[in-house]
Amino acid sequence: MALLEKDSYEASGFQLSEATASDYLALLKPRVMSLVVFTAFVGMLAAPVPLNPMTAITAIISIAIGAGASGALNMWYDADIDAVMTRTSTRPIPAGKVKPGEALAFGLVLSALSVLTLGVFVNWIAGGLLAFTIFFYAVIYTMWLKRWTPQNIVIGGAAGSFPPMIGWAAATGNISLESVILFLIIFLWTPPHFWALALFKSGDYERAGIPMMPNVAGEESTRKQIFAYALLVAIVGVLPWYFGFASAAYGLVAVLLGAGFVWYSWQVLRMSPDDRKMKPAKALFGYSLLYLFGLFAAYLADSIVERAMTAAGA
């Protein structure tokens, strides 16, 4: 039984929360978190150093929680626009399950805990990168870029590109060209991925007042930019093999996946302006997820084989 002053709780609209643990879990954006964990894991395993399993587990948990915390901070700040977009209107805050202040506190506490845990138990280069990633996503992207410029997801995409670099830093304690290339792959992949979504969800973004590229520069310009970024990401995807960081098998997979990305983007480029179903854009959105997962899975397999061969030779 809760003891409260009746006048004060009635005046403030106070009511006891009915939020469950799954509502708080939803604040962490579990699907985004799974991609973050996967790419961070690849970055960690790609590093040519011995890994202590417990340190690796601590790093992955910290990175996952840090990514989730930035998601909670994003949902706290964006609750107003989430409410008017079909894709996001069922999120815990617009759905009335979690109060904005609760999400803010949840995000801040998890941010601090994840950075401290990674810094103290793994290393402070990784901890510092995680802190910067959370800051970049929550403040630079969410609070500043998202509502201000159509380049929002181009620059903001850096936040989603850091996890493999954090994984690499967790393993090695430094930043190197290999991890910068992994960063670049995700960084260049983000615009075509989100603009494909923005093409067939442009009404949503317009209602919410978000200056996404199709709403600001038009669909034709967006389609051209998607194709340009697809070419770039296809090239950068092959660089790990070119620089000798990965095997020719990885190189072959990267070329094939990259060719697929360019082909799907070409279909979007050729899409008729009258096409309101936008099947090519939807197909590109789906393929882009497959591309990133496939490329990093190939890099992961390559790293595991490399480690096994090193262990066998030792």
Add this chain to the structure above:
Amino acid sequence: MAVDKLETITPTEAQLKARRNRNIAIGVALALFVILVYVASIVRLGPAILNRSM
């Protein structure tokens, strides 16, 4: 704050159920965090963890 203005509110079934659900989740998360810190400390500091000069 006058004592006679104090009122109590009785949570509904749904609120009690949600609170219990949250409490269990917090308990589990806290236990996992304690285990993580304990094991990570052992790994970080090694077997000499209890043999350090103050």
